[in-house]
Amino acid sequence: MPIPKEGETFRLLNYGTNSVLVANTGIGEGALTSYKGKVYEDQIFELIPRSDGTFYIQTVYVTSADRYGQIFSLPGAVGVAYTYDDVDSKHFTFEEGSSNRAGWYRLVTPAFNLVLTGKPWNYHADGEKYDDQYFKFETDYGEVTKSADA
16 A cells, blocks of 8 residues: 555554554553454544655544644654654654565654554664564545544
């Protein structure tokens, strides 16, 4: 699956864990949830291109405080964050895999040299490449259910 165009929504499915990225967790918490259940709005994202060739990964999820458009971030070696501030940990590039990982991408923050994984911690982008570092942009995800905490 190619990288989605601006304005196209998607879910991020992890190759190694068969889980999807979810936007209702805090810093230091796990970032993935079961793929096989209902599709909730906190699993839906869109890409916002930046002038430097990187992208923001923005959630379309509206929080209980009626806030829309938080940006996904890898703030360090552990966990993820969703904020509105413009920090380098929110700027992503995508490295496509090869062979059995073709069409799957590593989500890399160049400023911190980190890649998202299927575990609660992040990994150095220049280290060994494992299956749980690869994600697919799933644009055909079916009906979306309103999230419980919205």
